[in-house]
Amino acid sequence: MNVEEALGKRGEKSSGFVEVGRTSVNIYRIPVVVISGAKPGKTIGFLAGTHGTEYASIEGLIRATRELDPAEMKGNVIAVTVLNGPHFEHRSAFLSPIDQLNQNRQFPGDPEGTLSRRTAYVAFKEVASRSDALVDLHGGDIGEDIDSMVIAGSGGGEEVDAMALDMARCFPTEYVSKLPETASGLSMTAQKKYGIPCVTSEAGTPYPVRERHIKFHYDGVMNILKYFGVLPGEPVLADAEISPKGYRYKAENAGIWHGFHELGSRVKKGEPVGEVTDLFGNVLESYIAPEDAKVTFLRTFYSVNQGEGLIGLTVLK
Numbered sequence: 001m002n003v004e005e006a007l008g009k010r011g012e013k014s015s016g017f018v019e020v021g022r023t024s025v026n027i028y029r030i031p032v033v034v035i036s037g038a039k040p041g042k043t044i045g046f047l048a049g050t051h052g053t054e055y056a057s058i059e060g061l062i063r064a065t066r067e068l069d070p071a072e073m074k075g076n077v078i079a080v081t082v083l084n085g086p087h088f089e090h091r092s093a094f095l096s097p098i099d100q101l102n103q104n105r106q107f108p109g110d111p112e113g114t115l116s117r118r119t120a121y122v123a124f125k126e127v128a129s130r131s132d133a134l135v136d137l138h139g140g141d142i143g144e145d146i147d148s149m150v151i152a153g154s155g156g157g158e159e160v161d162a163m164a165l166d167m168a169r170c171f172p173t174e175y176v177s178k179l180p181e182t183a184s185g186l187s188m189t190a191q192k193k194y195g196i197p198c199v200t201s202e203a204g205t206p207y208p209v210r211e212r213h214i215k216f217h218y219d220g221v222m223n224i225l226k227y228f229g230v231l232p233g234e235p236v237l238a239d240a241e242i243s244p245k246g247y248r249y250k251a252e253n254a255g256i257w258h259g260f261h262e263l264g265s266r267v268k269k270g271e272p273v274g275e276v277t278d279l280f281g282n283v284l285e286s287y288i289a290p291e292d293a294k295v296t297f298l299r300t301f302y303s304v305n306q307g308e309g310l311i312g313l314t315v316l317k
C-alpha cells in the first residue's frame with residue numbers, strides 16, 4: 001500500500017502491506033492500517049508487535065483499528081499492527097531470527113542495514129515522520145509477564161515532554177516512568193528526532209493473552225485519540241504516579257524459580273515473594289518484599305539461569 005495516497009482518501013479506511021526488506025526466499029512486509037478522518041486534524045502513529053510476541057498489544061491495536069470509524073474522526077491514524085514479522089512468525093524471544101537484533105534498539109534504522117534496521121527505517125519514514133505523536137505498544141516477551149505501565153518519552157523540549165506525560169496518562173495506568181534522555185535505539189527516540197511526543201505502553205505476556213491487558217492497550221489508544229481531538233469526547237487522564245520506586249531481582253544462582261504471588265498482587269513489607277531452588281529442591285535464594293508493593297513483573301519460566309530476571313515490585317500509594 002501507499003501510505004501517502006491512503007492518507008489522502010478522506011473518510012476512508014485502508015489496509016495493506018509495505019515492504020521492509022528481503023531475504024533469499026522471502027519478502028518481509030509490515031501490515032499497515034491508515035484511517036483518514038472525514039475532517040482534517042492531527043495524525044497519530046501507532047506501532048504494535050515491535051516485539052512480535054507481545055500479543056496483548058497487537059490485539060489491542062487491531063481491535064481499535066477495527067472499531068474506528070473515519071466518519072467520526074477529525075484527523076488520521078497510521079497503525080502498524082505487527083512491525084516485527086520474523087519475531088511474530090518464529091516466536092523467538094527478544095531477537096529477530098533473521099539478524100539476531102532487538103527491533104526496539106534499531107531506530108531510526110538504516111535503509112542499507114539488515115532487516116531489523118530496514119524495518120525501523122521504514123517505520124520512521126512511513127509512520128513517525130508523518131505523525132504528530134507516536135505510540136509503541138509493548139508487553140512481556142517470552143518468559144515475562146508485565147502488569148501494566150507506560151513509559152513517557154523525553155528529549156523533545158519542555159512542551160513536547162509534558163504532552164508525552166499526558167499521553168502516558170491516557171492509559172488506565174497506576175504509574176508512568178520517564179525515559180532517560182540518554183536512551184538510544186528505541187522508537188521513542190522519535191521524540192527527539194521529530195519533536196513529537198512518544199510513549200511506550202507495557203502490559204501482558206505471550207501466554208495467556210489476558211483481556212485486561214488487551215483492554216489496557218485498547219483504552220490507551222482510544223483515549224489518546226480523544227486527547228488529540230481525533231475522536232470526539234474528553235480524554236480521561238489517569239491519576240498516575242510518576243517514576244515510583246521499584247525493585248527488580250535477578251537470579252544469583254541457576255535452578256528453579258518459584259514465584260509466590262500472581263502478577264498484579266499487592267504484597268506487604270516482609271512478605272516472602274519467591275525463591276530459587278536447586279534441582280534437588282534446596283532453597284538457594286529467597287526474596288522478601290522490602291516495602292509494601294505491587295508485583296508488576298514476573299518470570300513465567302520455571303527454569304532459571306544466573307542473571308535472569310525473576311520478579312519486579314513497584315512501590316505504589
Ligand SMILES: [Zn+2]
Pocket residue numbers: 050051054104138139141
Ligand atoms: Zn517489547
